[in-house]
Amino acid sequence: MxxxxxxxxxxxxxxxxxxxxxxxxxxxxxxxxxxxxxxxxxxxxxxxxxxxxxxxxxxxxxxxxxxxxxxxxxxxxxxxxxxxxxxxxxxxxxxxxxxxxxxxxxxxxxxxxxxxxxxxxxxxxSYKSLKKSYLTNIKSSLKKLKVSDYKGYSKVLNYEKQIKQYLKDVKKSKLSKTNKNDFNKLANKVLSSINTKKTKSLSALNKTINSKRTFASSSEKKSYSSQLKDLKKTIYNSKDLTKKSKKNKITEVNKLINKVNKLQIQSRTPFSTTTYEGSTKVVTKWSDLIKAKNDHTEITAKVVTNKNITVDYKINYHGIVGNEVFNLSTYTYYIYPNFTEVGQKTISVDDQVQWILLSNNNLKEKYRWNYQNSTTYKFYKGTKEVFKYDKNGKLISSVKYYNQPVTETLHKVVQEDFSKYVLPSEFSESNNPEIIELANRIKANCSDKSDFAVANAILKWVQYSIKYEEYGNTMQGALETLHSKFGNCADQAHLTVALLRAVNIPAKYTSKIANISGSIKGHAWSNTLLTSFSIEYGIPFHFDDNWICAQPTADPTDPKNPALVILHDNKGKIIYQGNIKLGWHLSDPEWCTIEAIEYYTSYILDTFKLVNISGTWYIAFQNITVDGIEKVYWGNV
Missing domain, CATH: 2.60.40 (Immunoglobulin-like)
Incomplete structure (x- = not known):
């Protein structure tokens, strides 16, 4: 030391x-x-x-x-x-x-x-201490040990392994030759007791194994199998059994080995259910459960039907100061409306809920973005025990049944509800035949039909085909923007949203007002939902919960635009590589990340519209009254 x-x-x-x-x-x-x-x-x-x-x-x-x-x-x-x-x-x-x-x-x-x-x-x-511990601990423990199952037999095997190790250690130790010989005699005497304990355990193991209907785990089955093989070897090498006794016992062991091999492993852990028959409590316990047949899974989609209703509406028209719509530096409107229009109109509202079984690919695609729930049915057969208790908890009766069928039902949400993001709205008329035809034509020209590639192609089409015109707020909506071939950020966003929805890709309108270098400015763009890819990139790529920004007003010829981004599907396959337009604004500022004074994103798009009446521009705010409640409305309720 x-x-x-x-x-x-x-x-x-x-x-x-x-x-x-x-x-x-x-x-x-x-x-x-x-x-x-x-x-x-x-x-x-x-x-x-x-x-x-x-x-x-x-x-x-x-x-x-x-x-x-x-x-x-x-x-x-x-x-x-x-x-x-x-x-x-x-x-x-x-x-x-x-x-x-x-x-x-x-x-x-x-x-x-x-x-x-x-x-x-x-x-x-000391050898004296070793001998004393050996006798008191191992021999007495062995004497008390009851071998009725694989756990008890495992303890016997552990004692046997331990003693054999001690024999090796003592052989290498510095104990005297006399002490070593004495120790070996003791060890062999206890090993003989272990073999006797194994042989005597056969009847108990026979009773335990024959009472089993299944094994709780593969390790339990494996333990019984290996221990029975060890027992067979022990009986065969025994010097205390007659030839006839050995033969009978080995035959008995072989029967148990065959029984173990035939027994199945439980497919499910035991469980119980509790129900009531009036004041009588009924507890049903299920055990020894094995598969009766293959699982069956059904996926259903929640579909809400619509109905048309007539409601009162009110539109307040606010004049544009100086009639300046196309000059954003002076664009503003009067706080108080110049005049109000009232009347009635028909709108579509939710009606009834239906659950549609998605039994084929057409239905799966049609309701792809609806709320979806999977129901898995697991079919078992096993032992059923029914216990009935009175209101005081006293057992009234119990009964046991074998090979009884039972079905377990498991529910899981597999898709949240994005269905509203593929529906038409007042400013994004995705159900219009012209918009549907154009969207399908763009998709048909894509060699890659993934949502990402199609969404990127639609965005490119808008960027190349629609001229940017500066004015405030929504003026035309998607269809009129398609006809005029010009639009500001809001109207181009409406058109992009409509085209995406027309080919069943979820999209929403997004707008933000922010303080840009001391000036209050606004901007609008679209967001599209893409769920089956991961991104490798070295540039800003804006997305939030798989909603990726898509700015139609970005200049497709901008030298900053061709930036390489590689996207992979959920299986690791590259689905797009090239000049990407999705994912960033390519303008100053980056509107996705800038702090907003006002921020708005929704499937129902904008809340007001520019209207020209006899050469005078107004911004129109529309309210409707449903069930006595007044609310802002431009699109779906």
Whole structure:
């Protein structure tokens, strides 16, 4: 051990790891010898180089080792104490806490206020201690052990493995030849007892296995199988059985092995249900469940039908100051309306909910973006136990049935509802034949029919085909923008949304008002929902929960536009690589990330519209009254 210095009479705590010989087993005693030697700070004495002790000016004779000193050993969080003998040695016996081969015992040595030593510790395991532990622990445990199933048999096998290991360790140890021989005799005697225990376990194992209808797990089945093979070998090698007895027992073991091989593993853990018949509580327990037939899964879509209703409407027309619609630097409108129009109109509202079974690909595509729920039916057969209890909890009756069918039903949401994002609205007429025809033509020209590639092609078409015209707010909507071939950011966004929805790609209108370098500005664009790809990129790519921005007013000839982005589908296949228009604005500022004063995104698009009446421009705000409640309305309710 290295030298330890002690200062100011303060006690120190230090740890010592002691590795036991391999033949140490649970119940053995670890003997730690510890003593004080010259140089230690003992009894507040001052030691001289001549090894004399001087205290209070008087010389005191001092032996090499101090006696009567209390030693405290802390091993595995338990303290053991002993006083040093006249020879200065304190012996403390600590029971080992592990039966594992080559175990180590961590020891912390503590001393009282009389001083701290240079530490010295040894481990001694006597043959007497080993023999005693061997007999008391293993033999008595084996005697008490009941082997009625694979768990009990596993314990017997562990004892057998442990003893065989001890035999190897003792053979390598420094015990005397006589002690080794004695140990071997004892070990072989207990091994013989183990073989007897195995053989006698056959009738209990027979009863247990024959009462089983299934195995709880593959490991349980494997354990029974391997242990029966071990038992067969033990019987075959037994010297205590007659030839006839061996033959009969081996035949019995073979029958059990065949039984184990035939039994199935449970397909599901046991479960129970509770119902009531009036005040009678009925508990049904299911066990030994195995598959009766293959699972069956159905996916249904939630479809809301619509109906037309007539409602009162009111449109407030606010004049544009100076009739300046096409000059955004001066564009504004009067706070108070110039006039109001009232009347009635027909709108479409939700009516009834239907659940449609998606039994073919056409239905799956049609209702692709509706809320979808999967129902999986799992078919089992097993043991059914029915217990009935009265209102006081007293058992009235119980009955057990075998090979009974039971169906378990599991529900899972597989698709959230995005159906409103593929519906037409007042400004995005995705059900119009002209818009449908154009959208399908663009899609037909795409060699890649993925949503991403088609959405990108639609966006490119709008960017190349629709001229940007500067004016405030929505003026035309999708159809009129298609006819006029010009539009501001709002109308181009409406057209992009309508074309995307026409080919069943979810899209929504987005607008934002922000402070740009001290000026209040607004912008509108579309967002499209793309769900089956991941992105590798080195440039800003804006998306939020798979909603990717698509700015139709971005200049397709802008040199910043051709940036390489690679997108993969959910199987890792590259579905698009090239000059991407989806995913960023390519304008100053980046509207997706800039802080907004007002932000608006919805499937119902805008809340007002520019209207020209006899050469005068107005911005129109429309409200409708449904069930006595007035609300803003431009599109679906």
């Amino acid at each position: 290295s030298k330890v210095n002690f200062v100011n009479n303060k006690a120190k705590i230090f740890s010592l790891g002691v590795k036991a010989p391999k033949y140490v087993i649970k119940g053995d005693k670890v003997v730690v010898e510890s003593y004080l030697t010259c140089g230690d700070n003992l009894l507040n004495a001052i030691y001289t180089t001549t090894n004399n002790v001087v205290k209070d000016g008087l010389s005191i004779n001092k032996s090499n080792k101090a006696s009567g000193v209390t030693m405290i050993i802390e091993a595995n969080n338990k303290k053991y104490t002993s006083k040093s003998s006249s020879a200065g040695v304190a012996e403390i016996k600590i029971p080992t806490l592990s039966s594992a081969v080559s175990s180590s015992l961590k020891i912390t040595v503590l001393y009282d206020k009389k001083g701290e030593p240079k530490k010295k510790a040894t481990v001694k395991v």
